Amino acid sequence: MKKAELTGTQRTIKILQLLLILVPFTLPLWASSEYYVHSILGRIFIYTILVVSLDLVVGYIGDISIGHAGLFAVGAYTMGILNSTAAANAGSTMHIFLEWPFLPSLIVAVIVTGFFGFLLGFPSLRTSGPYLAVTTIAYGLIIYTFINEQEGLTNGTKGIQMAPLNFFGIGFNDNKFIWIVYPFLLLVMYFKSNLSKSFWGRAFEAIKFSNIAAESSGISKVRFKLTAFIMSACIAGLAGALFTHLDSYIAPNTFSMDFSVLALMALIFGGVRSTFGNIIGMALVVILPDLFTWFKDYRLMVFGILLLLTLFFLPNGLAGLFRKHFPKLFEKPKPIFTASDRSKIEFKMEECKDGHTPLDLDQVEMRFGGLVAVNKLSLKVLPGTIHGLMGPNGSGKSTTVNVITGLYNQTTGVVNAFGKSIGKLKPHERAQMGIARTFQNLQLFGDLTVLENVQVGLHKHYKSSFFAVLLGLPSVGREEKEKQIEAYRLLEFVGLETLANEQAKNLAYGQSRRLEIARAMALKPKLILLDEPAAGLTTLEINEFNQIILKIKSAGIAVLLIEHHMDMMMKISDEITVLDFGKKIAEGKPRDVQANPEVVKAYLGAEGAINA
Numbered sequence: 001m002k003k004a005e006l007t008g009t010q011r012t013i014k015i016l017q018l019l020l021i022l023v024p025f026t027l028p029l030w031a032s033s034e035y036y037v038h039s040i041l042g043r044i045f046i047y048t049i050l051v052v053s054l055d056l057v058v059g060y061i062g063d064i065s066i067g068h069a070g071l072f073a074v075g076a077y078t079m080g081i082l083n084s085t086a087a088a089n090a091g092s093t094m095h096i097f098l099e100w101p102f103l104p105s106l107i108v109a110v111i112v113t114g115f116f117g118f119l120l121g122f123p124s125l126r127t128s129g130p131y132l133a134v135t136t137i138a139y140g141l142i143i144y145t146f147i148n149e150q151e152g153l154t155n156g157t158k159g160i161q162m163a164p165l166n167f168f169g170i171g172f173n174d175n176k177f178i179w180i181v182y183p184f185l186l187l188v189m190y191f192k193s194n195l196s197k198s199f200w201g202r203a204f205e206a207i208k209f210s211n212i213a214a215e216s217s218g219i220s221k222v223r224f225k226l227t228a229f230i231m232s233a234c235i236a237g238l239a240g241a242l243f244t245h246l247d248s249y250i251a252p253n254t255f256s257m258d259f260s261v262l263a264l265m266a267l268i269f270g271g272v273r274s275t276f277g278n279i280i281g282m283a284l285v286v287i288l289p290d291l292f293t294w295f296k297d298y299r300l301m302v303f304g305i306l307l308l309l310t311l312f313f314l315p316n317g318l319a320g321l322f323r324k325h326f327p328k329l330f331e332k333p334k335p336i337f338t339a340s341d342r343s344k345i346e347f348k349m350e351e352c353k354d355g356h357t358p359l360d361l362d363q364v365e366m367r368f369g370g371l372v373a374v375n376k377l378s379l380k381v382l383p384g385t386i387h388g389l390m391g392p393n394g395s396g397k398s399t400t401v402n403v404i405t406g407l408y409n410q411t412t413g414v415v416n417a418f419g420k421s422i423g424k425l426k427p428h429e430r431a432q433m434g435i436a437r438t439f440q441n442l443q444l445f446g447d448l449t450v451l452e453n454v455q456v457g458l459h460k461h462y463k464s465s466f467f468a469v470l471l472g473l474p475s476v477g478r479e480e481k482e483k484q485i486e487a488y489r490l491l492e493f494v495g496l497e498t499l500a501n502e503q504a505k506n507l508a509y510g511q512s513r514r515l516e517i518a519r520a521m522a523l524k525p526k527l528i529l530l531d532e533p534a535a536g537l538t539t540l541e542i543n544e545f546n547q548i549i550l551k552i553k554s555a556g557i558a559v560l561l562i563e564h565h566m567d568m569m570m571k572i573s574d575e576i577t578v579l580d581f582g583k584k585i586a587e588g589k590p591r592d593v594q595a596n597p598e599v600v601k602a603y604l605g606a607e608g609a610i611n612a
């Protein structure tokens with residue numbers, strides 16, 4: 001697969017970007033102002049690392065954290081306790097001075113903060129929105145109070161004085177501090193960029209858009225959310241640890257809630273999920289009070305006003321504004337697939353050949369309080385067949401799908417898939433064993449492209465390790481290209497290949513429905529549950545859908561099809577089960593079911609009849 005050739009302008013932009021990246025390395029050699037280089041630029045770099053860490057949680061996972069000042073403090077104080085010296089803190093109330101060297105202290109500070117991030121991640125599994133935001137505030141306050149009160153460990157309000165930073169006899173407390181901080185900022189940005197372009201980044205975004213759809217694509221919400229929080233905390237801890245040597249002094253008042261709010265404002269002001277936004281947002285937050293000294297006392301108020309204006313007029317922050325006016329600067333290369341690329345990779349389905357029944361429900365009951373939504377339902381779906389599930393509105397069809405996929409746990413009865421009872425498995429585990437689904441109410445990942453949506457479905461087939469992804473190893477790039485082609489082949493399967501690079505939110509309704517099928521097929525399922533895939537489609541589109549579903553069947557996959565369109569059901573189903581008030585009232589071949597008086601009664605009243 002080849003990438004789009006860079007135009008002359010794009011090449012010039014790349015060279016300028018590279019030069020710009022290199023400039024800060026030269027500053028300690030020629031810049032004379034210690035205030036602007038060491039103090040201001042050093043601060044911007046360190047705080048930007050913190051904003052990058054916040055972006056992982058807010059921009060990618062979609063959770064709000066107002067507790068990151070707490071994580072920053074954990075990094076700073078771990079560094080302070082491990083790295084500071086008794087001599088630098090003569091007369092303080094601190095008891096413990098380990099006097100470790102800089103680098104081991106930094107590594108331990110990162111690890112310790114990662115552990116705190118793990119603890120902060122737990123509430124995010126249960127709550128979201130304002131409740132989670134309040135939880136993170138409480139978390140920040142607990143840490144703030146702890147460092148304030150634990151005088152023996154932290155020297156309380158008087159703070160910790162750091163010994164000068166020296167390597168091989170060279171001091172780094174002047175402009176040379178940039179040589180310590182800047183490489184870490186670049187490293188963190190490199191990691192974040194690699195992660196965001198990979199299946200990990202897509203998994204984060206999938207969780208943000210729809211937990212349910214992400215889990216149904218085999219993505220574990222618990223694993224990915226906790227990883228995002230741990231990683232975010234490690235980066236915040238790194239920023240905190242570096243911060244201790246910026247002014248060679250730390251005290252609790254730096255880590256108050258104001259600081260969390262400022263970091264969040266910088267992130268939103270600059271624009272989430274944008275390296276440029278992270279830098280520019282934090283740079284303005286640091287520089288503005290300095291340019292306008294009168295502004296210092298009012299900074300939270302002014303930033304508050306700026307934030308409101310940003311939310312109203314620039315929902316994607318300054319980065320969004322720049323992206324709109326200078327698209328060439330931000331353009332990502334779009335994958336282009338040549339015929340020869342496509343011919344190299346085939347998308348192979350995994351047939352259900354082990355002799356087990358793909359789906360076997362045994363006396364399954366699902367109650368919601370007093371309401372029996374599914375009543376003692378037994379049903380089998382065989383390999384390479386289409387099993388229709390019909391019933392009037394509210395008869396329990398979607399609930400059945402939700403029970404099979406693990407979104408609901410059945411009250412009684414047994415759900416077997418491929419010869420195993422799966423009642424205790426989580427939704428993503430069921431997806432990983434080959435049960436795919438589509439949704440009655442579309443659950444696409446709107447900001448991702450059509451191709452990326454299908455790549456989310458391919459998630460479980462990625463083999464690269466987390467660290468290989470972070471480091472951007474060549475094998476990761478090769479795997480990504482392979483998967484892009486597999487996703488493209490699936491788009492060909494549903495007739496959406498020409499829209500591969502379009503954002504999913506821009507698709508027409510019928511196209512979105514097809515994309516859901518392509519994403520579900522990307523799991524290489526042995527059983528696929530289609531919940532009203534033809535709802536809202538035209539007759540022509542329904543006929544095209546029939547062909548797609550028949551092709552899925554001919555690949556040996558078991559299909560459970562829920563539909564209200566009788567024509568479609570009668571034409572393509574091998575077997576049909578009819579529900580009414582959660583209870584099975586008929587089962588058999590389409591013609592027999594159609595003529596069944598109970599079915600006729602359930603649908604149209606005793607006098608009616610169902611027209612095929």
Ligand SMILES: Nc1ncnc2c1ncn2[C@@H]1O[C@H](COP(=O)(O)OP(=O)(O)OP(=O)(O)O)[C@@H](O)[C@H]1O
Pocket residue numbers: 368371373391392393394395396397398399400440
């Ligand atoms: N999470 C829930 N909590 C309480 N009741 C629920 C829940 N989910 C479904 N129900 C109820 O269970 C019954 C069956 O709903 P379900 O959505 O499964 O029906 P359906 O056959 O899929 O209907 P439709 O064709 O309109 O989609 C309905 O009475 C519904 O209100």
